Structures are given as C-alpha cells and as structure tokens.
Amino acid sequence: MKPKAKPLHLESGEQVSLFQWAEYENARVLPGAIRTYMFSIPNGAFLKNARQAVQLKREGLRVGASDVFLAIPIFEHRWAGMFIELKKQRQHFRSMREAEKAVSDTQLEFHQDMTAAGYLCSVAYGWEEARKQIVDYLNHGR
Numbered sequence: 001m002k003p004k005a006k007p008l009h010l011e012s013g014e015q016v017s018l019f020q021w022a023e024y025e026n027a028r029v030l031p032g033a034i035r036t037y038m039f040s041i042p043n044g045a046f047l048k049n050a051r052q053a054v055q056l057k058r059e060g061l062r063v064g065a066s067d068v069f070l071a072i073p074i075f076e077h078r079w080a081g082m083f084i085e086l087k088k089q090r091q092h093f094r095s096m097r098e099a100e101k102a103v104s105d106t107q108l109e110f111h112q113d114m115t116a117a118g119y120l121c122s123v124a125y126g127w128e129e130a131r132k133q134i135v136d137y138l139n140h141g142r
Helices: 010-024 050-058 096-101 105-116 127-139
Strands: 038-040 068-070 082-087 120-125
Touching: 010 038, 010 082, 010 127, 068 127, 082 105, 082 127, 105 120, 120 127
Parallel strands: 082 120
Antiparallel strands: 038 068, 068 082
16 A cells, blocks of 8 residues: 655745745846845744754744745835745635634734834735735835
C-alpha cells in the first residue's frame, strides 16, 4: 500500500510562490530584483518544543510578527517599509468570516504597532494578492 501524501501547507506554498516571483521582478525604485530587499520572518510556526520557543523569545521572537518584510522605503508617503501577513487564498476558507478570523489578535496588534512606527502593513490572501499589494506599494514610489 502506498503511503498517503502529507497535505500541502497552503500558506507555505503561497509564500514560496511570492518569493519565486520576487526573484525576477524589478524593484523599480532601487536596483535589482524585489527579492533583494524582501525576506521572510520565521515567527515560530514550526517550533519543535517549548524549550525552543523559550529560547527564540529570549532571542527576540515576537508572536504575531508578519510573515514577510519588504525593506524598501517610500519616502513620499513616509513609509519605512512594508509588512505582509500572508494567508492561504480565500477560496480555501469555508467562509469569509473564517478568512477574517485567520488574522489573530496578536497579528493585528503587530500591524497597529508597526503602522504607528511608519510602516505599511497588509494582509494578503494568496501570493497573487501579495504581489499586487507590493506592486501598488512600489508604484507609489515612482
């Protein structure tokens, strides 16, 4: 009997697709590809145990931190960069309410704190929505 395939972690796949796109898309306002200025924030989703969680918190892990950061400031709008909380595509949720609830209180608090500090923060449902948000953000810098 063939073993069952593990279910694909949908959010992870969306993030991989976003970074593949960013590898080849021009940053417009700075030289090079968007990927040069964009990175993920591993925020504890794959912790192995409580001991590791304690250690990462000591090292500065912040619960609720967004998944992706784009380190390109858009000075004319006073944005120091862009944080993106990336969720699976809306079609993979049972309802719009479930999709909205996918954003935790700690993630909303993180966005409030970073917005107050001058960053643009967004929630994207799928990599294509994140791509559009990034392109719109960069077009404000033209």
